[in-house]
Amino acid sequence: MNRIPPLLVLAALGLGACQTPPAPPPRATARPAGPPASPVQGAWSFGIVGDRCTARVTHRDVALDVTAGPGRRASLGVTAPGQALPVNGRFTMAFQGGSGWQLAGRTDAQRKAAATLALDDAGQGRLRDLLGGGTLRLRGAGVSAPPLILPDAGVSGRDWYGCVARLTENEAADPAR
Amino acid sequence: MTVGPDLISKSASGAAPVPHDAWTEARREILDAFAAGEPLVLLTGPAGIGKTWLLVDIEHSLRTPDRAVLRLESGDYDAPSLPPVLLVDEADRLEPALLLSWAVRDGGFTVLAGLPALAEALADLPHRRVELGPVRDQDIPAYIAARMQELKLPPKPLDAGAAEALAEAAGGVPRLLNLLLGGSLLVAGAEGSDRVQAEHVREAAALRSGMFEEPPAYAAAPVEPEVEPEPPAAMPEASAEQSPVLAPVAVKRHGGRWALLAALLAAGGLLAWWAVQDQPRPPIVTEVAPAAMASAPAAPPPEATPAPLPDAPPSPTAGLPSGAMVRVIVTYPRGAAGAARAAEAVAALEQAGLAVSAPFPVTQAAAVPRLSYFFREDREAALQALGKAGPGLERAVPRLGLLEGAAPRPGAIELALPDAAGGPDAPARAEETTEPPAPAPAVLTAPADGAVLPAEAAQRGITLSWQSAGAEPGCCFVEAVRLDGGGALRPVFAAYAAAAGQQLVQIGRPGRYAWRVLTVSRAAQRYSASPWQHFVLGEAQP
Structure with missing residues (x-):
């Protein structure tokens, strides 16, 4: 059996002593606030999928998904590539258009922001506001997604709103649904 | 088109669907025999029971671009060779020698249909006998x-x-x-x-x-x-x-x-x-009830069609519109007065049998009443809607609205109620002396018409596929409706397709569905609709 030369052992020990200790795991910190991102303008698309009315405003840097139904609830989801939204954080969704309003929401582990909206008169009014056009901003720690400009959804959006209205009509006619 | 009395059982009163089980069972048996490689099936049943239409259905189910199917309504056929699939109605009228030669031919699938006595003539030959029973x-x-x-x-x-x-x-x-x-x-x-x-x-x-x-x-x-x-x-x-x-x-x-x-x-x-x-009755088609549907304005007035066959079962897609489903969207100037006027207009339109969306308040209303359609095919429907929108709207002139932003769905018509103060008028498309051509209708490729899909597809989704040669990107508006959901049409999917030539549709539960594609040209502001096709998700409910 070959013996390891003592000089080689010493050299290895010396090299090991020169290594720096491993870096501590990075702490989850909010990204430093940079200059505010410029607003970007999205484009609407609409659909009816089963008992849900779906709408989407897309831009490569941020997208808004609106899903109304089933029942008298709607969800507003915002996604953005990269780390423009934090993990498991809180945020405020602020819209300014025909009228202004705010919603509180949370992001999940996949950095998707979500807020819910009851489809009562006020909630329906807010959906109409979105369809009428304006600017949607997310505010909160770690949020760097740019404001999203929603164009007037036009006749397509007003047609789609009929789908939303039917949800509430159906629910009123048959609350057990 | 695949037809069959079991494939549409929608009660006008909205009662639960009750399919015609006997027809379904016979159809399944024949298709099973084909799948199992059996060469000969005798389809028997009394006169008027629906054998002819079952053969028509089988013909459509088995025909593919690679597989020829010949369906004979009698024995008049003297070509030297027979295709792989041969369906013969009234086979009991054949000369015995011809009947025997077709029954024992090699390398094909043959269905001989006739009265029950036919079975005696072929009793000595190996075959599967399928008896088509009555409506229970x-x-x-x-x-x-x-x-x-x-x-x-x-x-x-x-x-x-x-x-x-x-x-x-x-x-x-x-x-x-x-x-x-x-x-x-x-x-x-x-x-x-x-x-x-x-x-x-x-x-x-x-x-x-x-x-x-x-x-x-x-x-x-x-x-x-x-x-x-x-x-x-x-x-x-x-x-x-x-x-x-x-x-x-x-x-x-x-x-x-x-x-x-x-x-x-x-x-x-x-x-x-x-x-x-x-036939020339109002071409307006609504989503209110299938019974109210008629051909779209763009469809040429159908000629008087021959009477259906005596025992023709109803087609699953019968009653579905050949054109777009028209929906009127009413907008009004924000405020209580505008809302009241909108409610009146909506009531008048609904009373006339039109499908109307919830009225929508706008900040900047038009100076004059405005009725816009967005595809040339919808002009006639717009004219008819105008006549039913109630008093005070006579000044509105239907016009082709500009397509800005997301394209509306075919059949969308917008009635804009004016502001008393008068606002800016929305742009309209300039009149053109020549009408641009409509896009070619899509050819639906999958699922095949009349296909029965496994119930698991309800969970994983169904990919609808079609071909639309020469169509613009984002051309295709896909509609899928549930056929046996009661009185009113129940759309399960309605949107422009996200991908070219296909759309994944999540359908939550088994049942019968119909689907089609409307190919839209934004440039021409025209559309054309494919024929409806239907499929069954899971087995038909007993």
Whole structure:
């Protein structure tokens, strides 16, 4: 059996002593606030999928998904590539258009922001506001997604709103649904 | 188009669907035999039971670009070779030698259909025998409802006793059911009754029995003629089927059968008149109820079509619109006064049978009432909507609105109520001297028409595929509707396709569905609709 030369052992020990200790795991910190991102303008698309009315405003840097139904609830989801939204954080969704309003929401582990909206008169009014056009901003720690400009959804959006209205009509006619 | 009485069982009253199980079972058996590589099937059943239409369905189910299918309505075929799939109706009329040669041919799949006596002629040959049974009693009400909807007849409620009487008198034979249904409606109408009662059915059955001396019921009629009788020329069955052109014929209740016979014959003439008068009727199609649907404005006025075959089962997609489903969107200037005016307009439009979206408030209203359509095919529908929008809107001129942003769905029409103060008018597309051509309709490729998909597909989604040669990107508006969801059409998907040539659709539960693609040209502001196709997700519910 070959013996390891003592000089080689010493050299290895010396090299090991020169290594720096491993870096501590990075702490989850909010990204430093940079200059505010410029607003970007999205484009609407609409659909009816089963008992849900779906709408989407897309831009490569941020997208808004609106899903109304089933029942008298709607969800507003915002996604953005990269780390423009934090993990498991809180945020405020602020819209300014025909009228202004705010919603509180949370992001999940996949950095998707979500807020819910009851489809009562006020909630329906807010959906109409979105369809009428304006600017949607997310505010909160770690949020760097740019404001999203929603164009007037036009006749397509007003047609789609009929789908939303039917949800509430159906629910009123048959609350057990 | 695949057809079959089991494939549409939508009750006009919105009752639960009740498919025609016997037809489904026979169809499944034939397809199973084909899948198993069996060479010969004998399809037997009494006259009028629906063998012909089952063969038509099988033909469409088995035909592919790579597989030829030949369906013969009789034995008149003298070509030297036969295709891989041969379907022969009225095979009991064939010369015995020819029948035998087709029954034993190599390398193909053959279905020979005929009266039950056909089985005796081929008893010595290995084959699978499929007996097509009658519509079962529990399926009769749904069959009647579907039949009336298929023929686009005005609703005529049947008493429960009437349905039972029909079931008893017809014995579940579709042809007899169709005849007796028409006769019963006529008798009821002749008496001025707005409901069909059991006695009307019995009167019609007695009348028919007296006229044609045929056994009325499948179960009670073991006598099987050698060939299927042709419908008598004196009273085409289609006339009887469609006879509820219920003019108040002055026939006394007990005035004798001759009076009723005269009324039946008169009804045939009335039916022809009605059919001609009915074709150019309002082309507006709404999403309110399938019964209210008609051809789209763009569709050419259909010519008077021949009467359906006597025992033709209703097509699953019958009653679905060939054009876009028109929906009117009403906008109004924000405020209580505008909302009230919008509510009036919506009520007037709905009363006229149009589908109307919830009125939508806008900040900047138009200076004058404005009615916009966005595809040229919808102009006629817009004109008709204008005539029904209520007073005060006479100044509105239908015009082709500009497509800005997301394209609306075909059939969208917008009625903009004006602001008293008057606002800016929205731009319209300049008139053009020549109308650009419409895009070519899409060709639906999958799932195949009439396909039965496994129930698991409800969970993983169904990919609808089509070909739309030369279409613009983002061209294609996909519609999928549930067929057996009750009275109103239930859209399960309606959106522009996210990808070219296909769309994944999540459908939550088994049932029958129809789908199609409307190919849109933004540049031309025109669209064309593919024909509807249907599929069954999971087995038809018993």
